[in-house]
Amino acid sequence: MSDTPDPTPSGTLRVLLIDDDDGLRTALADSFAIAGIDVEPFADARAAVAQIGADFPGIVVSDIRMPKMDGHAVAEAVAARDPDLPVILMTGHGDIATAVGALKRGAWDFIAKPFAADHLIASVRRALEMRRMVLENRRLRIAAAEAETHYPLIGDTPVMVRLRETIRQLADVDVDVLVEGETGTGKELVALLLHRWSHRRARQLVAVDCAALPDAVADEALFGSRAQPGRIADADRGTLFLDEIDSMSPALQGKLLRVVEERELPQPGGPPRIVNLRIVAAAKTELTTAVAEGRFRADLLYRLETVRLRIPPLRERRADVPLLFACFLGEAAERFGRPRPMIDAAVEARLVSDDWTGNVRELRNFAARVVLGVDGGVVDVADQLPLSERVDRFEAATIRATLERVRGDVGAAAAELQLPRRSLYDRLQRHGIEPASFRQRES
Numbered sequence: 001m002s003d004t005p006d007p008t009p010s011g012t013l014r015v016l017l018i019d020d021d022d023g024l025r026t027a028l029a030d031s032f033a034i035a036g037i038d039v040e041p042f043a044d045a046r047a048a049v050a051q052i053g054a055d056f057p058g059i060v061v062s063d064i065r066m067p068k069m070d071g072h073a074v075a076e077a078v079a080a081r082d083p084d085l086p087v088i089l090m091t092g093h094g095d096i097a098t099a100v101g102a103l104k105r106g107a108w109d110f111i112a113k114p115f116a117a118d119h120l121i122a123s124v125r126r127a128l129e130m131r132r133m134v135l136e137n138r139r140l141r142i143a144a145a146e147a148e149t150h151y152p153l154i155g156d157t158p159v160m161v162r163l164r165e166t167i168r169q170l171a172d173v174d175v176d177v178l179v180e181g182e183t184g185t186g187k188e189l190v191a192l193l194l195h196r197w198s199h200r201r202a203r204q205l206v207a208v209d210c211a212a213l214p215d216a217v218a219d220e221a222l223f224g225s226r227a228q229p230g231r232i233a234d235a236d237r238g239t240l241f242l243d244e245i246d247s248m249s250p251a252l253q254g255k256l257l258r259v260v261e262e263r264e265l266p267q268p269g270g271p272p273r274i275v276n277l278r279i280v281a282a283a284k285t286e287l288t289t290a291v292a293e294g295r296f297r298a299d300l301l302y303r304l305e306t307v308r309l310r311i312p313p314l315r316e317r318r319a320d321v322p323l324l325f326a327c328f329l330g331e332a333a334e335r336f337g338r339p340r341p342m343i344d345a346a347v348e349a350r351l352v353s354d355d356w357t358g359n360v361r362e363l364r365n366f367a368a369r370v371v372l373g374v375d376g377g378v379v380d381v382a383d384q385l386p387l388s389e390r391v392d393r394f395e396a397a398t399i400r401a402t403l404e405r406v407r408g409d410v411g412a413a414a415a416e417l418q419l420p421r422r423s424l425y426d427r428l429q430r431h432g433i434e435p436a437s438f439r440q441r442e443s
Helices: 022-034 047-051 072-080 094-106 117-149 159-170 187-196 215-223 251-261 286-290 298-304 318-336 345-353 357-371 387-405 410-417 419-432 435-439
Strands: 014-018 038-042 058-063 086-092 111-112 178-180 205-209 241-243 266-267 270-274 278-283 306-310
Touching: 014 047, 022 038, 038 047, 038 435, 047 058, 047 072, 047 094, 058 072, 058 117, 072 086, 072 094, 086 094, 094 111, 111 117, 159 187, 159 306, 178 187, 187 205, 187 241, 215 251, 251 266, 251 298, 251 357, 286 298, 286 435, 306 435, 318 345, 318 387, 318 410, 345 387, 387 410, 387 419, 387 435, 410 419
Parallel strands: 014 038, 014 058, 058 086, 086 111, 178 278, 178 306, 205 241, 241 278
Antiparallel strands: 266 270
């Protein structure tokens, strides 16, 4: 059994049943099964407690009087791991003092023997429902926090809306994913969200920078040795993120192919180890090109690209630059303890004209320099605009710069900005921008 089961708040919760009486344990397990409740029986309390971690998807039902570790110790150990995890205690010595003592130690309910099975099952159902609500609330809080803090996936352009929806849909499906995107577009973030929004989130996300692994140690670091397991083994039951996989040597690609195909990890001097993991691979170049050039195995690519996600560079979603910059500006101001700066003409011009070859990473660094006043930022606390007005200002400047480039062609501007034509017309009207004025500049 694993040491920390994956949380499954939306799936079937289970009961860890602890009792050293073989006959009673078997009878109770049968009663739970008949009632449709998933149960794992244990004679050894310590072995059962070892299964419990934060966000354990279930509850505990334990006898009180047991050797080595009694029910009171079980309740205390569970509360130390997760105080919101219900523990129901059973005892054949059910006096008031024992009941009160058990409840003070964190027990959720107390049932005195002999009891009717229906009585225990009713208590278990209430506890399971309470646990389900606790886990669901935790999941929602995590999702809300991620939505607030993961700025690189912010954007109103259709391509970013589709990307966010796709990540949500894929997160809880156990398929390998190939993420392609230029440096600084946020490939690591996509891998993180695929893991955190999946049922594997209680286990590790193991990230390996393939480009940073020297050939001399890469094999042992990934696949392990007799002395210690490698990074692939560390990702068992979790997610393995292979960044810049296009830089992996041909020899390692061959060994990795077996892991991808069979989920088997070769072991020195013994049978292969079965690993249960999801693989997210990232490349800064198109792997089909690397295959054509003989730098990457075609069979490995075919198995990794069950699903392929492409993160667009900023130059393909220019309409998102103002919003991203405004978010990064606030983030940097808070981090450095500085006021939000007013933006001068030089900064505004760069926002709308730069190709941002370093993508989101370059834009975030630029925002930090502006806040620090070393790259065109002008601090004017008394005359700051509200965030919504600054975003509108940036958006209008972006649209004007685009119309300038395409000489007032609204269709071409909508295509470059990745906006529906109707949406662009709405923004033109809101900002009072006349496309005809840009057409008149044509010589």
